[in-house]
Amino acid sequence: MVSEDIKKLAKDIKEIKIQGASNIEKKAIDEIIKYIRKQKTEYTEFISGLYENVQHIVLQRPNEPKLRNSMSYILNKAQEMLTINQRQILVDDIKKYEQKTKEGNLIASENTSNMIKDGDVILTHCHSTLVEESLKKAHDKNIKFKVYCTETRPLYQGRITAKRLSDYGIDTTMVVDANVCNILKKADYFLTGADVVLADGSVVNKVGTHAISVVAEHYKVSHTVITTTHICEPQLFNNLRRAIETREIDEVWGKDRPKKLKIENPAFDIVPNNLIDKYITEEGIFSPETLYFWINKVNTKSI
Amino acid sequence: MVSEDIKKLAKDIKEIKIQGASNIEKKAIDEIIKYIRKQKTEYTEFISGLYENVQHIVLQRPNEPKLRNSMSYILNKAQEMLTINQRQILVDDIKKYEQKTKEGNLIASENTSNMIKDGDVILTHCHSTLVEESLKKAHDKNIKFKVYCTETRPLYQGRITAKRLSDYGIDTTMVVDANVCNILKKADYFLTGADVVLADGSVVNKVGTHAISVVAEHYKVSHTVITTTHICEPQLFNNLRRAIETREIDEVWGKDRPKKLKIENPAFDIVPNNLIDKYITEEGIFSPETLYFWINKVNTKSI
Amino acid sequence: MVSEDIKKLAKDIKEIKIQGASNIEKKAIDEIIKYIRKQKTEYTEFISGLYENVQHIVLQRPNEPKLRNSMSYILNKAQEMLTINQRQILVDDIKKYEQKTKEGNLIASENTSNMIKDGDVILTHCHSTLVEESLKKAHDKNIKFKVYCTETRPLYQGRITAKRLSDYGIDTTMVVDANVCNILKKADYFLTGADVVLADGSVVNKVGTHAISVVAEHYKVSHTVITTTHICEPQLFNNLRRAIETREIDEVWGKDRPKKLKIENPAFDIVPNNLIDKYITEEGIFSPETLYFWINKVNTKSI
Amino acid sequence: MVSEDIKKLAKDIKEIKIQGASNIEKKAIDEIIKYIRKQKTEYTEFISGLYENVQHIVLQRPNEPKLRNSMSYILNKAQEMLTINQRQILVDDIKKYEQKTKEGNLIASENTSNMIKDGDVILTHCHSTLVEESLKKAHDKNIKFKVYCTETRPLYQGRITAKRLSDYGIDTTMVVDANVCNILKKADYFLTGADVVLADGSVVNKVGTHAISVVAEHYKVSHTVITTTHICEPQLFNNLRRAIETREIDEVWGKDRPKKLKIENPAFDIVPNNLIDKYITEEGIFSPETLYFWINKVNTKSI
Amino acid sequence: MVSEDIKKLAKDIKEIKIQGASNIEKKAIDEIIKYIRKQKTEYTEFISGLYENVQHIVLQRPNEPKLRNSMSYILNKAQEMLTINQRQILVDDIKKYEQKTKEGNLIASENTSNMIKDGDVILTHCHSTLVEESLKKAHDKNIKFKVYCTETRPLYQGRITAKRLSDYGIDTTMVVDANVCNILKKADYFLTGADVVLADGSVVNKVGTHAISVVAEHYKVSHTVITTTHICEPQLFNNLRRAIETREIDEVWGKDRPKKLKIENPAFDIVPNNLIDKYITEEGIFSPETLYFWINKVNTKSI
């Protein structure tokens, strides 16, 4: 049975009252921890109840990958419990996961900031907290660089990037999404975050990332992705055939749109591994191929 | 001295009360014909007055190429007059130019429609009357094809395309501007108009055309441009160094934008000739190289 | 009404008793000339009868382009006749066309042979009389070069090339069709004929030519096409949407093939203009773009 | 001394009475096990005799890599024996190797089948048991996809693929080998097996694979190779300079071929690592670079 | 019989006492004019003598194309003479040719200078008078641009460019020949002259031009060639198989070089037409394909 609190949270997520991948994830974790603490049932019942409540949250935004990753983590850890009394261990594990993710973010952005040089020209797309933090850290070190950001239709998340960076004092210029050729002709990096990394090192990110990445390769500009290894799911082959969330077409054109017009509004794009130059993570630099290799074959206990 | 009527027209153009390249051109030609008919001056004075009035119109939108092309035509023809009494010949020439342009459009779109086959998938960008007419003609011939169009930020001219084609019964789907990889992966044509054709066969078109053309080439999809030879200026080398009109940044983000944020808002992109597969015109099919060759070296009297 | 002789000819063509593009064309011209000489009707009746008989031949092999081109020529010329008494002029014109085509072949192969140097490595596909003649002429000049030819499935026309060149004393090696990477890695030319040149300079040639041309470009090897300007139809836009002849699937796998297996057996491939380096013709060297330009815009009376 | 049974087996392999890489391997293993069991000699003599008999088999088809790999395994394991009495341990090891290879095949094809989606279009070349099994498993899961296969000259192994898949109910279309451009233009995968994986992740596979892989890259289609890690030899640098088996030219053109014609008939092609998108194995997904890295640097005891 | 003056001139050319393509051409024309004026022979004798003397000059530097072109012109014009008395007409023609070439140079460099914009970054290789003049003219117009030039081994002709441009006040930087990646990554043009334009629009220019052109294409930088139509020979197919002059290996490494070391020292490179973006000439802008088309098919009387 889905608890009332979880129902309310789910509604807020669906109606986008709560938004932003990290924010959604945080709120969901908080509510699930509260839920876990309140349960007084037998072990089996606890697990099935937890599963039901987690599913209810995840289904509101089937392709919000950060959310799904931490919810999967919680379910996996719960299944390692032997009795219901180990709930506190579960809660501690969840908090450690949150903490480790946070630390991973700090190190990954510090690493990225060390890569940036005076005079660099950087293009970014959409809003990524890791990209934002990396650029702020580079700015803190008095490196003089120039950022271009797209507005990122349909929801204009690029404006968040634009505002935060320019308010912070970074030399920032915004352009419409398809106006990238002149910028990439003379740029040093196309820098993005990642929503999910697939089992072959391809990246799922905000729609438009794929096209801009093609243009970056055309001009021999490095598409560098900042991420943490926590975002990478354990190797699943059907990971490669992941369906992409299709969102409301009102986001693209409201009710005054023509009757017979179709609109496609996928939330994400898949950038194939061969277009990505490197991943910067809290564990160091990886190529698309070695990132997944690290997770699945070398450091299998890391997550 | 600039006449009051011309001043009013110029103001309307500047404030975008009159818009659309063909519409602006038509209104300007009408007013200039009226102006020419009213003049009663000596030849020299007539020419310098005409020059002043034409300049005044053109300067409102320095990169509205169709407008500039017909105004240049008028000034050139005026200089061929021997006496002020030949004004009627000038007016007739102007009307012939208008008529010929109109016929050229009809033939070019007929030609394009003959290229389209059942099952074709076509991507277009922005709104081009020639693209619209070509697709409608193909539809009239009962050819079953599918059109994708971008919304074309910042001014959403792609919605004009989307509305007119879907209202006409054509299978039409709109996407945001950077969402073109999945479409081009399986498309047959990237079909656009041209604002100007430069002296080396490169094309000036709505911002974003260049990036989408790069993606089209990545997937080996033909970038086919529909145009008429009337749009091509006589060969000028400084044509190649043409400045691109920069428009109001409010078009991209209104007054609530961050103070320190810069915005670049060029109206146009230059697509280099090597990305363009072919031009379809009223004179037949050209490559970027043979189009200009035709105009300057073979058919030098055609315009 | 289709004459008995034409009916017999058509049957032989259909059942491939008569084969080879030039041979089919020759036989058809001979029969049509005989037919023309025999007619004693009025002008209008003559034209419609001629049309009916020509159509009957052409329809046996809807994509035998050489045949269709000369039959079109005959119909066009017939329409220039003013009275039935000018039949001899028509016959003379047809013979001049045959003669001019033959001379064009000689010059084109002479031109090509002058391009070949000692030590050249040349790959060819299928059998083309123009390629064969060019290589023999180069051999006659004591140039030492090496030819690779594919076997050209399903009908093994490459064996014709292999036999004629090796019998002539040319250093010739045959390989299966897909075994071209090692050869092209160190080759100087991929040399083919053309069945039709389309209105944008793309070439229709034996199936497989497109794939080999892609591999040639991968290794920066020139795809040089030998043709005559007589093969190029007057510019037709629907030329670009030409359907490709689909042949009997028995050619690929006989009656013992699995019941549920589908087989696709197109006779031809379309190689897009951007993969073709140059055309060598009786009129000189052309790029894909200038070849059609020559025919339609410069030398419009040449055919 | 080579035993009579081994001599007979070798003769059958040479004359292609026994064919198919897995079948040859199985028969050879069976005979070698029988041979091992029969020996009653001293240890040193046993080893040299085994070496002689294994060599005799391998030399019949110097480039049948699967055969050579298991024979190497047997020789290596034999050298680990301390006394002749450990023959049973050797036989057990050989059987475990066979078993492990079989299981690896099952997992690799299961993994591949999970990658295939409804609507996928897949091209394959030659016959690979792993490809066949993968596609059958995907079909068993009710996924609706379309397979194209080449006929694979000169020995038409593609017909085996064509027959087995179409008999199984899979939507299968066969084409001649060079007819791949139209298919790859709209395909999702070029899927092949591997005869050997070289020390730099390049793949040795049926002649023609390289050219088709070039065309796949041209259209941005993933060349995915299914293999097991058992096929990869321990890292040998001269692995990179492997000679390719040249087979009888009668396979290409029988005795009626022209006297002076040369024919090249290599059995295999080497596809360089940069053309291969990924390997699917029983151990998961690898890039060409990480596959060998896994075998030599991470899991060195795995084989 | 070769005259003493011509012998002396030939010796000076061979020993590089006279150098620089234009300079050699000028001296040779002057001497040939003197020779023509002195002859008092019959027409046939005159022609054969002229042929002998011209040959003697040309053979000193078999690949000095400018020299050969004007000498061919002289021989062709001489053959148009009807009697020996028309020698003055011949001399006048030669002078007109010289004058026209000079004017062509002026217009071509003026045209090029109009293409250059403020902020442009231009790479050039070797020394070309047309490149030098174009850049000086752009500088005269107060355009602010930056030039990089290579030193151009083995004879350091790039130093001539470096000196003349920097002395003229142009912002000029010299680098060694292979140090072009960082420059081309952010450049606008790779600008060179041409020694000969071949019949397919490929260009023969100083060794190294081909490699730098490949790098320019890698970074999508236009390789723009400045030339005059006078440099283009009438269409000859064996033009395509032109041998490249091999020069003294002492130029690369003097007498102290190792005994067994081979050195290859070709004077020129052939840049294939597909790497060249455009030609700027006195007749306007051409693509590699339309340049030759112009000369052979449109303006056949122009030279």
Add this chain to the structure above:
Amino acid sequence: MVSEDIKKLAKDIKEIKIQGASNIEKKAIDEIIKYIRKQKTEYTEFISGLYENVQHIVLQRPNEPKLRNSMSYILNKAQEMLTINQRQILVDDIKKYEQKTKEGNLIASENTSNMIKDGDVILTHCHSTLVEESLKKAHDKNIKFKVYCTETRPLYQGRITAKRLSDYGIDTTMVVDANVCNILKKADYFLTGADVVLADGSVVNKVGTHAISVVAEHYKVSHTVITTTHICEPQLFNNLRRAIETREIDEVWGKDRPKKLKIENPAFDIVPNNLIDKYITEEGIFSPETLYFWINKVNTKSI
């Protein structure tokens, strides 16, 4: 305080009396070992003194990477000392490092020599001891191959390669640096050493390597780098932003150069990882991505 011996060494390095990366490294290690042995100070003082002396050496040639790598190693090892009495352990460690590097070189060149086949054509640039040794070893095995080497401006280190290989009996041809297109068109390898390998597998090598690598990729020729894992620094993100040593411009053009001419004379180039096919090391074959992965993630104790 910097010792007198170290001061003298530093002066000799700066004035290029001591040159060649390995030689400089050896001399510096010898002097530092002598310095360590002489110290009689407290631990803290010892460390700071060592740091000061090492810095003094390194600063003479800030981009002599081999030197810096071994000096870093010494400082790191010194910091592992617990007391000043462990100096002998430190000295032993330094000698082991020297020994291991030497052995690594031997194995890496042996590995490379096993990759070379009869008939191979190899281009190399500058002088690399590893390349030299590899080619000599292949020659010792009686493999018949052909080497091309560039002269490598400005300091002509290619002549060292040219002399040593040709004196050794290897078929060696030298060309000027930009004369590489004709060679790479038909070559099998572009083989170089590496000055440093960056954290993403990119390579720092003699200026010109990047451009030649671009041309190699153009012709699908493998850029193979021979190195040892000892050259790879532990993963540092600012490794990626490494400044490149700028050397005296006199090396390019001496005192007679024009006053206003600028010269850029970087010592090194950075070749991005995607242009490099493989690394051959003493540990086996790596891709650019797995080489660093090996060092940082798998074999972290190896250096």
